Amino acid sequence: MIETHDLTKMYGDLYALNRLNLTLDKGDVYGFIGPNGAGKTTTMRILATLLNPTWGEATVCGYSIYNGSKDIRRAIGYMPDFFGVYDDMKVVEYLEFFAAAYRIIGPARKKICEEVLELVDLTYKRDALVTSLSRGMTQRLGLARVLLHDPQVLLLDEPASGLDPRARIEIRALLKELRSMGKTILVSSHILPELADICNKIGIIEQGILHVNGSVEDVMKQVRTDIVLNIAVVDRQVEAANFLEAQPEVESITDKNKVMVVKLREGVLQYSVLASRLINNGFDLTLFKEDEINLETAFMHLTKGITS
Numbered sequence: 001m002i003e004t005h006d007l008t009k010m011y012g013d014l015y016a017l018n019r020l021n022l023t024l025d026k027g028d029v030y031g032f033i034g035p036n037g038a039g040k041t042t043t044m045r046i047l048a049t050l051l052n053p054t055w056g057e058a059t060v061c062g063y064s065i066y067n068g069s070k071d072i073r074r075a076i077g078y079m080p081d082f083f084g085v086y087d088d089m090k091v092v093e094y095l096e097f098f099a100a101a102y103r104i105i106g107p108a109r110k111k112i113c114e115e116v117l118e119l120v121d122l123t124y125k126r127d128a129l130v131t132s133l134s135r136g137m138t139q140r141l142g143l144a145r146v147l148l149h150d151p152q153v154l155l156l157d158e159p160a161s162g163l164d165p166r167a168r169i170e171i172r173a174l175l176k177e178l179r180s181m182g183k184t185i186l187v188s189s190h191i192l193p194e195l196a197d198i199c200n201k202i203g204i205i206e207q208g209i210l211h212v213n214g215s216v217e218d219v220m221k222q223v224r225t226d227i228v229l230n231i232a233v234v235d236r237q238v239e240a241a242n243f244l245e246a247q248p249e250v251e252s253i254t255d256k257n258k259v260m261v262v263k264l265r266e267g268v269l270q271y272s273v274l275a276s277r278l279i280n281n282g283f284d285l286t287l288f289k290e291d292e293i294n295l296e297t298a299f300m301h302l303t304k305g306i307t308s
Contacts, residue, residue, distance in 0.1 A: 001026050001153055001184040002047065007056035009042050009208075016042045018208040019056070024186060024201070026152075029179050031195035031216075032188040034205040040188040041081065042208075044155045047186070048078040061152055077146030078155040085130040085138065092117070092126040095144060102149040116144040120174060136167025143174060154178065156187040172198060226251075229262040229271060232287035233278070240283050247274060259287060 002024040009017040017039045024030050032040050045051035047060055049069035058065045061075040086094060095113040104112055117123045120140040125133065133141060139159055146154065159175070160168045175198050178185060189195055195202065202219055204212040212219055233240045241253050241260055251265045264271060275288050 001028070002058070002060050002186065004043075004047075004058040005056060007043070007046065007058050008054050009039075009046065009051070010054045015208045017046075017053070020205075020208075020210055022203055022210065022213055024153075024184055026184055027179075027182050028201055029175070029185045029187065029199045031199035031202040032186060032205065033195065033202055034188075038205045039208040040205060041157055043205075044078065044080075044157050044186065044188065047072075048076060048155055049073060050078075074149070075151060076153045076155055077149070077151035079142045079146050079157060079159060081158045081161055083142055085141070087129075087131050089130055090127050091122060091130055091133070091141060094130050094141065095148065098145050099148045104148065112148055116147045119147065119177070120144045121170070134167070136163050136170060139163065139167070139171060140174065143171075147178075152184060154183050154185045154187075156185065158188050160189060226266060227264045227268065227271065228291040229264065229274070230256075230287055230289050230291055231260045231262055231274075231278075231285070232258060234284040234286055236283065240278065243278070243281060243283070244274065247277065249274065261291070 002022070004020050004022050007017060007020040008015065020039070020043060022030075032043070034040050042051065046053050046065060047058055049065050049072050053065075059068075060072045063069075063071040063075070065072065086097070089097065092113055095116065096109060099109045099113055114123070114126075117126055120143055122137060122140055122144065125137060130138070130141065143156075143159065156175075160171050163171065175185065175187065179198065187195065187198070196216070199216060201215055202212070203210050204219070231240075231244070237255075237258065237260070241255070244250050244260065244262055245253050249264055249268045249271060250262055252263045254261045262274075271290075275285060278285060
């Protein structure tokens, strides 16, 4: 659905985007992660045919950004970080205006406007002025607008930026709903945990260079240097810690709120035997799980030159 080959954008001698290569298949939800100024917005503007690259190629739904801009704009929904709204319009009028721009006419226009309002949970605000909406509601209205023509691909530039915690949760739930509808989504963010349970692929970009590009699982493997287990027992914790410390697979143990944080020695990949040994020695387990690496940890590792 989206492919780029050596996509580059320069301003003078400055690389805003440096030989970007990425591929999104149908149904992918791709998290585009990076600090401000990394090149995320530049990429989206090029894919939306709003900005010409210095060189390189990109296709969206099989259409080239150079000679297929009209077809691309029919196939995508682009939502920038900040967008303007018309002060004197009601919410439903705002959507009907853009539906008309998409040449949706007659009863179909009213029907689709009501459907997208229901999808983004703004039906109760249909007759409110757009200027009366909160930041979170405005973001949801922006999503409703880009869904009017049922695009195959969504380009969402930091949709959760500037939102309060409740509004971020609502946007995340809405993105999950769009994912279940089979939309191909490129969503950028620097709020890293927001993307962990939404995306199946992520890319980490810094200073215009895509350092990491792959599935969430593969990226986590790149930053895992050792295995850490969280283990808890019903009682006799000191005795259990001493027992574990004597095991040949264990390098070190620390205590964290009555949970033993057990670091395994380098090269140890199988650790279920530790659970068996604890049980066989009379310890009642209440917790035995591998410590997970989240996207924030991955970002901090991978933007320090570890993989570049």
